[in-house]
Amino acid sequence: MSRSKEGADEGSKTGGPETGSDFLQLDIGQAPPGNRTEWLAGRLRAAIADGTLPVGSRLPASRVLAAELRVSRGLVTEAYQRLAETGQVAGRGRAGTVVVAAPPPPAAGPAAAVPRGGLVDALRAEPCRIDLSPGVPDLTAFPRTAWLQAERRVLAALTPADFGYGNPQGAPALREAVAGWLARNRGIRVDPAEVVVVAGVAQALGLLAQVLPAAGVRRVAVEDPGSLGARQQLEHGGLDVVGVPVDGAGLDVAALRASGARAVLMTPAHQFPTGVVLDGERRRDLLAWAAAGGLVLEDDYDAEHRYDRAPVPALRALAPEGVCYAGSVSKLLAPALRLGWLLVPRRLREPVVEAKRYADLGNPVLAQLVLARLMDSGELERHLRFVRRRHRRRRDAMLRAVAGHLPGARVHGAAAGLHLTVTFDGAAFDDTVVAGAALALGVKTHPLSWHRLRPGPPGLILGYAAGPAGEIEEGVAVLGRALREHLQDHRH
Incomplete structure (x- = not known):
C-alpha cells in the first residue's frame, strides 16, 4: 500500500x-x-x-x-x-x-458491549477449505441409519394426541432415558422428574441467567481462559462476570473466594480451552465453597470424549444441591439437534421450568423421543465407542502435524476432548493476526486470546474431530506458514 x-x-x-x-x-x-x-x-x-x-x-x-x-x-x-x-x-x-483480525472482546460489561452477533458466530459463518475450529464433532459420522430406524419406530407408536403440545420440561421418555444415561456414563443418580430438557448448553445457561438474580446471584465467576460463547450467554442474560485464573490443577478456588462471586461457571471434566482436569484437592476445596453457599454451574464439556485417561466423576454426582449440571448431544451427535439437559438444585427447579415454558413451550417432541430410543437401546453408546476411536486417530494425526509444522509448540489438553491448545514459550506474536491470516488461506481456527479476560500468552485452539487426517496435516501446515510469516513481519 x-x-x-x-x-x-x-x-x-x-x-x-x-x-x-x-x-x-x-x-x-x-x-x-x-x-x-x-x-x-x-x-x-x-x-x-x-x-x-x-x-x-x-x-x-x-x-x-x-x-x-x-x-x-x-x-x-x-x-x-x-x-x-x-x-x-x-x-x-x-x-x-x-x-485478518478483530479487536478482542471486552473483558466484562453489559451485553451491548459484546460485538454484534458474537465473534464465534461470525467466524462460523465464514467459508473455509479446512475447519480446525474447536467444538466441532465429526458430522459425517452422524448415525443416519440408526436415527431413521428409531424415528420410524417412534412414529409407528405415536397416537394423534402425541402430536400436540408437549411438556415444557421435556418428554417423560427422554427425561427417563437421560437419567439412565447419566447414571451409566457420568455417575449421576437423578430422578427423571429432576431433568429439564433444553436446546443445548447455550439455552441452559440462558435459563440460569434469568433465574439466578431472583436467587440473589448477579455476579458469576468464569474460568480464565474460558469459553467466550458461554460467557456471552451469561452476559446477554444480564449477569456480571468476573474471571478466575486456571492453572495446571484447574480453577484457582482461592481466587474464586476472593472474587466475591456467589456462582461459578466451570468445565471441570475437560476445561475449555486448556484441557486441564480439576484435580482432587481443588475439587474438595470447591465443594466446600459450594457447601458454604456457593453455586457451581457445571458444563460437562467433552466429558465423553477421552483417550488416554480414566473418566472423571461429575461434580453433580457429589453435591446435587450445590451444582447446576448441563450437558448435551451437540458434541456426540450433532449441534443441529439442539438437544441437551439441565439439572438444578430443588430450590431452582420450578423457576427454571417456568423460564423454559415462556422461552419456547418445550423442545420438539419427535426428536426427543428418537433420542430417548437411541439411549435406551444402547445405540448411543455404540456410536460413542465408534467416534471415540475415530477421534483418537485424528487427535494422533494432529499431534504429528503440530510436531512437524509448529516447532516449539507446547500442546495442552490432548488426553481428551475434540480439540487441543498450543502455546509457544517465549514467543511474542498476535494470535488473532495469525488466525486471520490462516483464514485468508482457507483454514479456520480460534486464537486463544479470544477466550481470555486478562492478557496472557498467545496461542491457538485447534479442533481435530471434523476432518480426515489429510486435512488436519494440510491445515496445520498452513498455520505454521501463517505463524512464520507473522513472526518475520514482527521482527522487521
Missing part, C-alpha cells in the same frame, strides 16, 4: 450530492473537514469491531472505493494502511485487502 499526505487527500474534495458508497453506507459528506482519512479508517475499524466486517472479509479495491466516494485514491490507501499497521487488515496480492 502506498502512503499519501493528508493534505493531498483533503485536496480532492468534490462537490455534489453523490459522495457516498453502498459499501458500509459510507457518506464522505459526514467526514469532518481536514480529517477524512481518519474518519474513513474509524468507520472501517468500527465495522470490524462489531462484526459487520468479520475476519476474512475483503475490502473494496482502493480505486473502486475512491471513485464511489469521489476522493483521491491516496486517501483510501492511507486509511487501509492505518488498519494494516494495527494488524486488522493485510494485503493479499490479487486477493486484495482482507480483514
Whole structure:
C-alpha cells in the first residue's frame, strides 16, 4: 500500500450530492473537514469491531472505493494502511485487502458491549477449505441409519394426541432415558422428574441467567481462559462476570473466594480451552465453597470424549444441591439437534421450568423421543465407542502435524476432548493476526486470546474431530506458514 499526505487527500474534495458508497453506507459528506482519512479508517475499524466486517472479509479495491466516494485514491490507501499497521487488515496480492483480525472482546460489561452477533458466530459463518475450529464433532459420522430406524419406530407408536403440545420440561421418555444415561456414563443418580430438557448448553445457561438474580446471584465467576460463547450467554442474560485464573490443577478456588462471586461457571471434566482436569484437592476445596453457599454451574464439556485417561466423576454426582449440571448431544451427535439437559438444585427447579415454558413451550417432541430410543437401546453408546476411536486417530494425526509444522509448540489438553491448545514459550506474536491470516488461506481456527479476560500468552485452539487426517496435516501446515510469516513481519 502506498502512503499519501493528508493534505493531498483533503485536496480532492468534490462537490455534489453523490459522495457516498453502498459499501458500509459510507457518506464522505459526514467526514469532518481536514480529517477524512481518519474518519474513513474509524468507520472501517468500527465495522470490524462489531462484526459487520468479520475476519476474512475483503475490502473494496482502493480505486473502486475512491471513485464511489469521489476522493483521491491516496486517501483510501492511507486509511487501509492505518488498519494494516494495527494488524486488522493485510494485503493479499490479487486477493486484495482482507480483514485478518478483530479487536478482542471486552473483558466484562453489559451485553451491548459484546460485538454484534458474537465473534464465534461470525467466524462460523465464514467459508473455509479446512475447519480446525474447536467444538466441532465429526458430522459425517452422524448415525443416519440408526436415527431413521428409531424415528420410524417412534412414529409407528405415536397416537394423534402425541402430536400436540408437549411438556415444557421435556418428554417423560427422554427425561427417563437421560437419567439412565447419566447414571451409566457420568455417575449421576437423578430422578427423571429432576431433568429439564433444553436446546443445548447455550439455552441452559440462558435459563440460569434469568433465574439466578431472583436467587440473589448477579455476579458469576468464569474460568480464565474460558469459553467466550458461554460467557456471552451469561452476559446477554444480564449477569456480571468476573474471571478466575486456571492453572495446571484447574480453577484457582482461592481466587474464586476472593472474587466475591456467589456462582461459578466451570468445565471441570475437560476445561475449555486448556484441557486441564480439576484435580482432587481443588475439587474438595470447591465443594466446600459450594457447601458454604456457593453455586457451581457445571458444563460437562467433552466429558465423553477421552483417550488416554480414566473418566472423571461429575461434580453433580457429589453435591446435587450445590451444582447446576448441563450437558448435551451437540458434541456426540450433532449441534443441529439442539438437544441437551439441565439439572438444578430443588430450590431452582420450578423457576427454571417456568423460564423454559415462556422461552419456547418445550423442545420438539419427535426428536426427543428418537433420542430417548437411541439411549435406551444402547445405540448411543455404540456410536460413542465408534467416534471415540475415530477421534483418537485424528487427535494422533494432529499431534504429528503440530510436531512437524509448529516447532516449539507446547500442546495442552490432548488426553481428551475434540480439540487441543498450543502455546509457544517465549514467543511474542498476535494470535488473532495469525488466525486471520490462516483464514485468508482457507483454514479456520480460534486464537486463544479470544477466550481470555486478562492478557496472557498467545496461542491457538485447534479442533481435530471434523476432518480426515489429510486435512488436519494440510491445515496445520498452513498455520505454521501463517505463524512464520507473522513472526518475520514482527521482527522487521
